[in-house]
Amino acid sequence: MKLPLFPLNTVLFPGCTLDLQIFEARYLDMIGRCMKAGGGFGVVCILQGDEVGLAPSAHAMVGCEALIRDFQRQDNGLLGIRVQGGRRFRVLDTELQRDQLLLAEVKWLHELPDVPLDDRDEDLLALLAALAEHPLVESLDIGSHANGQHALGNKLAYLLPFDDHDKLRLLETDDPSHRLDDIQHLLEKMQGDLFA
Missing domain, CATH: 2.30.130.40 (LON domain-like)
Structure with a gap:
């Protein structure tokens, strides 16, 4: 193609x-x-x-x-x-x-089937809702809702201020659960760097 x-x-x-x-x-x-x-x-x-x-x-x-x-x-x-x-x-x-x-x-690239959100995803869903209230994000009309782990992972990976190499790694990740795990690790690293 x-x-x-x-x-x-x-x-x-x-x-x-x-x-x-x-x-x-x-x-x-x-x-x-x-x-x-x-x-x-x-x-x-x-x-x-x-x-x-x-x-x-x-x-x-x-x-x-x-x-x-x-x-x-x-x-x-x-x-x-x-x-x-x-x-x-x-x-x-x-x-x-x-x-x-x-x-x-x-x-x-082959997309794995989407996985429904569960209780473990609540914090990340709340983070997406908070990001969606920012005027710049609001103007993009991306929305604060995610139907499954694919949408939640894609939106957070796109909106959060990770560096391009981390974003590329997230884009290359096929499994939506792994993508969310990686986002969680990157967020923890960012917080660690802030308070170091």
């Missing part, structure tokens, strides 16, 4: 929302093609390089499909789009086009 890539300094997770301003010709063309075809593009985290200009020299090999949910011309004249995270994928190979757009051969 061929997928155009949009390397960013962020890690997108399934079910989560991201607002982007598009101004480079390669991405305006890509968005136009995606909208015509009714398809999405891939968001991968930049490991080395910049978002603007030449394609980054290194990016994550696991990413998340971005599905266009809304678009509008902004006051500054740029195209603003809102995307929602779809399926996770692994990059098998990339090809750099003349306009510096990366086209990737990807393999969709």
